[in-house]
Amino acid sequence: MQKNEVAVTKKEPNYRGVKAMPFVMGNETFEKLGTIGTSSNMLVYLTTVFNMSSISATNLINIFNGTCNFGTLFGAFLSDTYLGRYKTIGIASVSSFLGMLVLTVTAAVSALHPPKCEAEKSNKCVDPTTWQLALLFNAFGLLVVGASGIRPCNLAFGADQFNPNTDSGRKGINSFFNWYYFSFTFAMMISLTLIVYVQSNVNWAIGLGIPAFLMFLSVAFFFIGSRIYVKVLPEGSPLTSMAQVLVVAFKKRKLKLPEQPWSNLFNYVPPNSINSKLPYTDQLRFLNKAAIITTNDKINTDGSAANPWCLCSIQQVEAIKCVIRVIPIWISGILYYVIIAQMQSYVVFQAIQSNRHLGSGKFRIPAATYIIFMMLSLSIWIPLYDRLILPSLRRITRKEEPISLLQRVGIGMVLAIVTMIVSALVENHRRTLALTRPTLGLVPRKGSISSMSGCWLIPQLAIAGISEAFTVIGLIEFYYKQFPENMRSFAGSFVFCESAVASYLSSFLISVVHGTTRVGEAENWLSEDLNKGRLDYFYYMVAGLEVINLGYFLICAKYYKYKTTEKNSKDVAMDELQPQKPAV
Secondary structure (H helix, E strand, C coil): CHHHHHHHHCCCCCCCHHHHHHHHHHHHHHHHHHHHHHHCCHHHHHHHCCCCCHHHHHHHHHHHHHHHHHHHHHHHHHHHHHHCHHHHHHHHHHHHHHHHHHHHHHHHCHHHCCCCCCHHHHHHCCCCCHHHHHHHHHHHHHHHHHHHHHCCCHHHHHHHCCCCCCHHHHHHHHHHHHHHHHHHHHHHHHHHHHHHHHHHHCCHHHHHHHHHHHHHHHHHHHHHCHHHCCEECCCCCHHHHHHHHHHHHHHCCCCCCCCCHHHHCCCCCCCCCCCCECCCCCCCHHHHHHHCCCCCCCECCCCCECCCCCCCCHHHHHHHHHHHHHHHHHHHHHHHHHHHHHHCCHHHHHHHCCECECCCCCCECCHHHHHHHHHHHHHHHHHHHHHHHHHHHHHHHCCCCCCCHHHHHHHHHHHHHHHHHHHHHHHHHHHHHHHHCEEEEEECCCEEEECCEHHHHHHHHHHHHHHHHHHHHHHHHHHHHHCCHHHHHHHHHHHHHHHHHHHHHHHHHHHHHHHHCCECCCECCCCCCCCCCCHHHHHHHHHHHHHHHHHHHHHHHHHCCCCCCECCCCCCCCCCCCCCCEEC
């Protein structure tokens, strides 16, 4: 009781809410402007400035993106266990700035990148030296550290600034999420238009210097607001609790469960836990043995286990079950993300060998800018779905959620198949025109430019954007709701890890196709010159894999059981982010 009294009288942190938002949002906006402006056009930078082949550049970008996304799991672990969100974001922001600075230097200093490849000598381009590649990889490494810390922490850190126990605080959290996604979309639009245009048409040193300066402003905004932030102290990683369950269940594997396990197993609930109380389930029964109380197990006076590596509670067991249950769905999402990887890589190469002029003028749309059409369709579709389609479905079905989370994911996967088929048809059209009616132009190391307008790439990008709105956002919400509340930062990392594995898988598929397929005597499906290859065949192959993946997902979704909770008077606002052990 004494501990409970101390918890009740504990001083509440001084939430600044809206006053902290200029610094948090300034950091967020400038960070996105910097990182997206750098990464979105990196494929073009590697092939035109560092003279890399399209295969090498694509694989490097896939590995880089995969490492950034997979690193978020490590960043979330450090944040929740040792550093806290404030220190993690601070260290990661500085690392991102240094990475962009080094990348800018590689473009500004001619000795740090190979000489330009001339069109008439496209087969005699000079490859980068070992030292040039070492400096480039050093920049990528710093950017990986930055992304690993910023991505899993920035949303939750912004929500920490509002009091979740008041109406105004909860409204502030919802408003912050809205502004967060607005800043994200705004940053993408600016990066994929103005910054990419400067990089492709003015100067790479200036084009990379602008994002580096914006990242510097991001770091400055973040640290200027340090005095007014609510800084959540780390409470301990949920991964440790999961490890304890696995270890104890293995130790007690030979014990027999009691006849009424729901009432006889150890079921301690920490008084300050933000987790909803989970009911006992028979799924994965071998894990329930971790909660069997033996004569050697000691209980503290407050009801907790004296040694958590010898006895775990039902709540710990059910928490790890929540994570295990979503793994089959997570696996199905990996192959889906391959579609996103293709839309962000080979569409750029398609655009490079397409007619990107607007009308009869001299202005050409930068190849990397076409990705913006996928983001535009996503941004337009979300309000239409939320404000028009969803309310109409509710009136028809008379259900609060007329489409379940897994149904939304499935719809997006169907659209992903359509995306690949449309992409294959468009590529076939582009290639046919390039071979029969090419424009006056030649791309170094690639070949003639097709007379097909780049606008033909818009339909496949638009469908991909709508598909992403269904599947990716559906998966994010699915993980957020199905994970225990104290693992919601890890739920976000789960999404990034899924994308990371997909990046590695995409790189593997490209390497396999590049090494095993043939078009004529010397070329393959993914030839440097798309006109000599058969990229459309590759798209059809990916579509076939997506069909198989859709069948697997439908089986997983059919047998999936959604998480249920036992609500009680102490469970308040469980669907919202709540800070733990705050300290100012």
